Amino acid sequence: MENYIVSARKYRPSTFNTVVGQKALTATLKNAIAGDRLAHAYLFCGSRGVGKTSCARIFAKTINCTHRTADGEACNECHSCQDFNSGRSLNIIELDAASHNGIDDMKALIEQVQVPPTDGRYRVFIIDEVHMLSTAAFNAFLKTLEEPPSYVIFILATTEKHKIIPTILSRCQIYDFNRITINDMVDHLSYVAHNEGITAEPAALGVIARHADGAMRDALSIFDQVAASSRGNITYASAIENLNVLDNSYFERLIDAFKSEDVRQALVVYSEVRDHGFDSLFFINGLAQYIRDLMVARDPLTVKLLEATDDVRLEMANRAQSLPPEFFYRAMNILGNADLNFRSSSNKQFLTELTLIKLCQLLSPSTPAMTPRGS
Ligand SMILES: [Zn+2]
Structure with a gap:
């Protein structure tokens, strides 16, 4: 049996153009990279599953790519891109503040900030769910955020923008991610279905998209679940039965x-x-x-x-x-x-x-x- 990769992972976007439902925002990011107008800190806000972390990773890869395409995307072929794609790059450091919010986690991260890149131009630090940092971790981080080394870019992500204090907000370029519309989700699910050789009624994909409540990752997981139980033929009836939705x-x-x-x-x-x-x-x-x-x-x-x-x-x-x-x-x-x-x-x-x-x-x-x- 061939290796099965869940769709949320297999279809994780690898370029800005493949991010679902955030066209205006990804265009702005691409323009900033092409014009070399990079900020030292970005704040990505939006509900879960809308592409914040994916965009942060693509951003880190794109600014380090040595052969960006005419369209401003990472080439996915150069040495740096390959390191990023295989998870070997030292130029991307991720901290999930939901599970690592203490002062020691932050100290380890700050230590990393002092190390310049050996390869490529920038080291990108992604702090997910940044609002969950403890007060001590937060204060330690503020000092670094005020005067980061020139090769460092912070991308902070949060699902709860209202919990971010003004001191942080004023130091970041802020990007608000949209909830993904049902139309965009259905389009993407159709593309995945087509690619996987699965037939799917549009109405069934609509039910799945709606069930996912604005999160593409959830939509793909639900899609896998329904596809598995309906043996590759997703009908409206099989979707509502599987998801326990009232017809x-x-x-x-x-x-x-x-x-x-x-x-x-x-x-x-x-x-x-x-x-x-x-x-x-x-x-x-x-x-x-x-x-x-x-x-x-x-x-x-x-x-x-x-x-x-x-x-x-x-x-x-x-x-x-x-x-x-x-x-x-x-x-x-x-x-x-x-x-x-x-x-x-x-x-x-x-x-x-x-x-x-x-x-x-x-x-x-x-x-x-x-x-x-x-x-
Ligand atoms: Zn590249």
């Missing part, structure tokens, strides 16, 4: 039931959901999210708040048009209350069914002050 078709049927004030249909759908082993609170929150998504999809101004592929956005926008805005506000209010009352309720099934009944009555003419449908 949107339940919610679509519920919306139809609310529109036609069909309480019986709503209760039947809920019963099916329970038969599939889903918890009632999970169901209430899933429905709340779906209704919220429909609401933002309904208006061109808010449709960008819907984390979905363009196809899904269009489909949900069409579905939402037949419902008045007030329906969404009231439905969200009812579902919000159901969520709040859930834990204290002694009969959770009753609470959920009552919630569905209220939702079925929302469009009833006897419910006052609702604007007509389609407005």
Whole structure:
């Protein structure tokens, strides 16, 4: 059997152009390198899995590359690049402050700072989760950050920018990484699937991307998991089953039931959901999210708040048009209350069914002050 490499590792970007979802930021970094306008310290901010550490490694490799491409990328062929790619380069030092945050870890790092590069131009020190350094480690680091040797570049990364003190912020060039959009993730997952000889329905990749909550690394791990259990043929059905996600078709049927004030249909759908082993609170929150998504999809101004592929956005926008805005506000209010009352309720099934009944009555003419449908 050939060696299996997990996708998150196999498809880790090795050039700025292969970083997913951070085009503007990587272009700026490339320009700074090409123009030799390098700062001594950078702060990379953003949630987990958006490419901060990958970009820091690519940056370190690119500034030391001896034959950068016309496009400003590392060549991946020169001696320095090969050392970087094989993990042998002495010009990159990484400290994970989440697990090594003490003064001794910092002292070891500062000692390294004093050593000039034997090969290449710069030594790059990456401190991940820099906000987790202990106070003593932090103070020791500040002195070095104030006057680093000319060959040293610090790249600090954090998921919690608000915890970084002004003394650090003022000494760093700050880069804010975006959450990766569903479209970008689906594109990248399609590319990986194609490369791996795996067939995948776009809707299934959408489910995976959404489950990954903005983190490309997580999306790739989930992709591997679903690919393994669906034997190389990732369908929408296999993805939702594998990830234990509620199929949107339940919610679509519920919306139809609310529109036609069909309480019986709503209760039947809920019963099916329970038969599939889903918890009632999970169901209430899933429905709340779906209704919220429909609401933002309904208006061109808010449709960008819907984390979905363009196809899904269009489909949900069409579905939402037949419902008045007030329906969404009231439905969200009812579902919000159901969520709040859930834990204290002694009969959770009753609470959920009552919630569905209220939702079925929302469009009833006897419910006052609702604007007509389609407005
Ligand atoms: Zn190179």
